[in-house]
Amino acid sequence: MPLARSSRWQGSPTDVGSRAWLSLGAGTRLGVRVLGPLRIETGIDLFVPVTRYDFQLEGGLPTGLEQAALAAAVFGGVGLTF
DSSP states (O other), X not given: OOSOOOXXXXXXXXXXXXXXXXXXXXXXXXXXXXXTTXXXXXXXXXXXXXXXOOXXXXXXXXXSOOXXXXXXXXEEEEEEOO
């Protein structure tokens, strides 16, 4: 069973080019001092797009692309506090 599959698009996009994108976001972070200046940090950010666009092909063919109504970014890291 393949882990990824590819497909070829049929048709031409109706509106080509870069578009401005705007979202509202909120997040939370947790940092813990481990030893001396060494810290471990983790967090999550949530985004709600204000501008959402339709991706359409000529002839009304389905594109398989849709912007999500909610997006999340989870992160973790190690840092030094000065």
